[in-house]
Amino acid sequence: MAFWESVGRRVIRMLTAFTATIHFAGKVFLRIFQRKTYSSAMREVLVNQIYFTSVEILPALLLVAIVFGSLLIGIVFTLLKDFGLTGFIGHVLMGLIVTELSPLLTVLLITLRSGSAINTEMAVMKVSREISALETFRIDVIDYLVAPRIISGMISIALLSSLFSIVLLASGLLFSWLIFEMSLDVYTTILLNSTNFSDIFIALVKCAVYGFFITLIPIRFGLRASHELTSVPIVVSQGMVNVFAAILIIEVLSLLTKLL
Amino acid sequence: MDVPLISNQDVYRNITLIKEYHENMPRGQAQRLAVEYLERLGLNDIAHRRNPALNPEERFCGMLLRAAMVKDARILIDRPFRIIPHLKDIQFIMTALKKIDDLYVSCHIYEYQWMKEKYGDL
Numbered sequence: 237m238a239f240w241e242s243v244g245r246r247v248i249r250m251l252t253a254f255t256a257t258i259h260f261a262g263k264v265f266l267r268i269f270q271r272k273t274y275s276s277a278m279r280e281v282l283v284n285q286i287y288f289t290s291v292e293i294l295p296a297l298l299l300v301a302i303v304f305g306s307l308l309i310g311i312v313f314t315l316l317k318d319f320g321l322t323g324f325i326g327h328v329l330m331g332l333i334v335t336e337l338s339p340l341l342t343v344l345l346i347t348l349r350s351g352s353a354i355n356t357e358m359a360v361m362k363v364s365r366e367i368s369a370l371e372t373f374r375i376d377v378i379d380y381l382v383a384p385r386i387i388s389g390m391i392s393i394a395l396l397s398s399l400f401s402i403v404l405l406a407s408g409l410l411f412s413w414l415i416f417e418m419s420l421d422v423y424t425t426i427l428l429n430s431t432n433f434s435d436i437f438i439a440l441v442k443c444a445v446y447g448f449f450i451t452l453i454p455i456r457f458g459l460r461a462s463h464e465l466t467s468v469p470i471v472v473s474q475g476m477v478n479v480f481a482a483i484l485i486i487e488v489l490s491l492l493t494k495l496l
Numbered sequence: 497m498d499v500p501l502i503s504n505q506d507v508y509r510n511i512t513l514i515k516e517y518h519e520n521m522p523r524g525q526a527q528r529l530a531v532e533y534l535e536r537l538g539l540n541d542i543a544h545r546r547n548p549a550l551n552p553e554e555r556f557c558g559m560l561l562r563a564a565m566v567k568d569a570r571i572l573i574d575r576p577f578r579i580i581p582h583l584k585d586i587q588f589i590m591t592a593l594k595k596i597d598d599l600y601v602s603c604h605i606y607e608y609q610w611m612k613e614k615y616g617d618l
Contacts, residue, residue: 277516280523357504369499373566375517 285388301403326430335439338400343446355475358458359468389451394443501547508543514565552580564599571603
């Protein structure tokens with residue numbers, strides 16, 4: 237009996253936390269579309285956040301895209317050649333690399349760098365009572381702190397994922413020439429023939445959803461810190477675990493969308 | 497009540513925040529205003545410093561100017577000697593308040609009775 241009680245308590249706690257997160261997400265989502273959210277102060281934070289999230293990560297992202305992406309494409313192309321599946325190059329590039337792999341690798345990089353930073357920043361601001369200071373001056377935390385970070389996350393993931401895809405497609409050009417002796421014209425034609433715009437649209441929507449949740453969850457957990465310094469590592473680790481769970485859920489949902 | 501400066505922002509941005517958020521004042525205009533007010537207190541060199549790099553007097557003046565940015569500001573200073581513990585008397589605070597007296601409607605200082613001697617005839 238005690239076992240089932242404990243399971244029930246855990247399920248109720250999880251459902252309550254999930255509902256609260258969705259409620260918070262809805263509140264933030266609505267605020268993004270309100271004009272009054274975009275004050276001069278908020279716009280300044282938004283520009284800074286886009287710089288921190290999209291620009292500062294560029295060297296690391298390009299390095300990962302060139303090294304890891306090129307190796308991966310080289311291996312995939314070699315396997316396609318070995319199994320006599322050369323005709324599927326375009327579908328593999330567009331269906332797997334551009335719409336699945338690029339958003340996933342980009343979101344993992346951004347989560348590791350910016351998600352953890354945002355989570356810690358919010359927790360430290362809460363501990364040092366800077367959040368209370370903002371509230372004292374009637375500065376809405378959602379308008380000033382949450383919305384710019386979330387919008388920046390959505391824009392950054394979409395842009396960086398596109399950049400990641402471009403680098404991978406360029407690697408694809410190199411390897412298609414090395415392995416299949418394919419010319420630029422043939423490569424471009426194969427890519428265009430395999431391009432399904434609904435897939436690209438789904439990939440962009442997925443990037444926006446990733447961007448929304450990988451910033452919202454760290455913010456939410458960061459704001460749950462108490463006024464004790466010891467609560468910082470606890471909320472950061474909880475936040476990051478939940479972000480990775482959210483990434484998995486979004487990825488599964490997007491794969492289901494493709495299958496159905 | 498603690499209302500610390502936001503530590504991941506420069507002093508001038510802490511001061512301009514109120515105007516930029518509540519009055520939607522453009523960044524450049526708000527920045528010029530903040531620098532002008534800091535100059536009045538002889539602290540224009542701290543404009544681009546952050547909270548941890550400030551000494552207690554500079555921190556107090558940053559907080560004071562930020563509070564004065566509120567429209568029709570009524571400033572309440574809660575135990576000022578907690579913010580600047582080494583001050584011998586209230587003179588520094590009164591001088592700072594005098595220099596920006598056009599920026600606020602009223603100012604009240606709350607302090608424990610046993611600190612009375614630090615306030616002299618005030």
